[in-house]
Amino acid sequence: MSKLAEVEVVLSHSERLPVVDVWLIIDILRATTVMTSWFEAGGGDLYPSESVEEALNLAASLKKDGQTPVLMGERNAIAPEGFDLGNSPLDITRDLVSRHSCAVMATTNGTKALLKAASTGRPVFAACARNAFAALNTALSRGSRIGIFCSGRKGRPAWDDTLCAGLFISRLKDYFPETRCSDSARLALLAWRGASENALPGNASVSVASVESSRFEYSVRTADHAVFLKKIGFGDDIAFASRVDATDVVPELHEQPEGDGMRAVMRPSHGEAHAILQKDLLDSPAVIKPRAAPLEGKLSDNQDGSYVFFAGKEYEKWHGNKRGPDER
Ligand code: MLT
Numbered sequence: 224m225s226k227l228a229e230v231e232v233v234l235s236h237s238e239r240l241p242v243v244d245v246w247l248i249i250d251i252l253r254a255t256t257v258m259t260s261w262f263e264a265g266g267g268d269l270y271p272s273e274s275v276e277e278a279l280n281l282a283a284s285l286k287k288d289g290q291t292p293v294l295m296g297e298r299n300a301i302a303p304e305g306f307d308l309g310n311s312p313l314d315i316t317r318d319l320v321s322r323h324s325c326a327v328m329a330t331t332n333g334t335k336a337l338l339k340a341a342s343t344g345r346p347v348f349a350a351c352a353r354n355a356f357a358a359l360n361t362a363l364s365r366g367s368r369i370g371i372f373c374s375g376r377k378g379r380p381a382w383d384d385t386l387c388a389g390l391f392i393s394r395l396k397d398y399f400p401e402t403r404c405s406d407s408a409r410l411a412l413l414a415w416r417g418a419s420e421n422a423l424p425g426n427a428s429v430s431v432a433s434v435e436s437s438r439f440e441y442s443v444r445t446a447d448h449a450v451f452l453k454k455i456g457f458g459d460d461i462a463f464a465s466r467v468d469a470t471d472v473v474p475e476l477h478e479q480p481e482g483d484g485m486r487a488v489m490r491p492s493h494g495e496a497h498a499i500l501q502k503d504l505l506d507s508p509a510v511i512k513p514r515a516a517p518l519e520g521k522l523s524d525n526q527d528g529s530y531v532f533f534a535g536k537e538y539e540k541w542h543g544n545k546r547g548p549d550e551r
Contacts, residue, residue: 229368232388232407235375236336241405244366246340247358247391248348249384250374252448252459253310254333255349256464257295258474260315261326262491269474271334272296275303278329285325293323296330298514302407303329311460324466332374332381337476340372341487347476349489352387352439352464357471359391361492368393371487382414382446389415390439390467418442440465485520 231241248255252388271283272278275298282294297307306512308319328334340347346365350358362369371391374386388411395402396412404412419438443449443465452460475492478485521541 227367227401227403227429228363228395229403230392230395230408231368231370231405231528232385232392232411232412233372234368234380234385234407235373235378236332236339237375237378240343240372241370242368242370242509243370244345245362246343246345246370246372247349247362248337248340248347248372249373249387249391250330250333250334250336251348251351251387251443252381252383252446252452253312253464254328254330254337254374255351256312256353256460256475257312257315258328258349258489259351259354259470259472260312261320262472262474262489263266263470264315264317264320266320267316267325269328271337271476271487271489272327272329273338275329275523278327279305280377282327285327291322291324293319293326295326296328296334298331299449300457301427305503311457312463313459332376332378334373335370336491337477338487341476341478344371344443346397348492349474350387351392351474352390352436352443352467353469354471354473355387355391355394356468358473359394361473361475371408373411376448381448383449384387384438384442385411385414386442386446389413389418390538436467439467 226267231243233240250256258269258271270278270281270292272281275296276295278294282292283476285292293308294306295310296303296306297310297316298312308314336351337347348358348361350371351361373381373388375381375384388408392402392408392412393405393415396404417433419442440462444453444461452458474489475494477488479488480486530543
């Protein structure tokens with residue numbers, strides 16, 4: 224297929240939105256990862272809400288209608304008062320899903336970004352590292368001007384979401400080298416390409432996809448929000464959210480009439496239905512490209528799990544001749 228794709232990237236939900244054919248909303252830590260996990264586990268309708276108050280009211284009204292909603296989400300990464308769950312994808316089990324007919328969700332950035340994209344009237348899908356390939360295929364089946372909407376963090380760009388957008392764009396360019404990128408799309412692409420070159424090399428006997436996954440997680444762990452999540456005990460969410468292409472489930476936003484307005488609701492679509500990109504490239508053995516002349520220096524892992532790269536002799540200055548983590 225010689226479709227020329229064009230990619231726009233929005234780096235946080237505070238930005239003005241460009242005109243595109245289709246939106247992929249990314250909040251890998253953790254809103255779109257949670258949404259994807261909900262449908263992976265067989266979940267019913269999921270209602271994204273703008274605020275905690277709106278979510279509480281909607282859950283109460285659904286219960287009055289005989290529904291059994293699970294109320295989930297976060298403020299500062301933990302469950303708000305009155306919610307059944309926080310926002311950890313590891314809490315989304317088949318047992319949980321079997322006990323609830325639907326879900327209501329309110330998060331700091333992810334659900335806001337989703338609802339903002341919904342207001343454009345274009346198709347909107349929840350994307351993350353776990354459904355990367357399927358989400359990209361689904362978007363390509365709906366148009367050639369693709370908007371990748373990074374939810375960001377508190378109205379500012381987030382490394383984890385930007386990195387994931389870069390992974391999407393890098394794959395798109397692997398298949399469609401002429402893909403046109405906006406400035407912000409180029410920034411995201413550079414973020415991923417730079418990070419994946421300096422991350423630990425993958426083991427050449429495994430596939431491209433698994434090398435991508437390990438490099439992706441390595442870099443995601445350095446994100447502000449990842450460091451914060453690890454600090455408050457959600458470190459396992461990061462590994463889970465960083466598993467690239469773990470599922471074909473792609474949540475899609477629909478609008479249903481409610482009173483004299485419309486209500487946003489997420490339902491699953493399945494990426495394999497739109498096989499525009501073929502997975503052969505990703506399943507092929509990884510050819511670990513020689514990195515650009517590797518920076519002289521060493522990685523130092525801090526107590527909070529973040530990493531600092533010391534170029535040249537800086538490392539000795541800071542740490543004497545302590546062995547770096549890659550020298551153990
Ligand atoms: C967000 O909306 O930014 C995330 O849901 C935050 C989180 O889950 O910690």
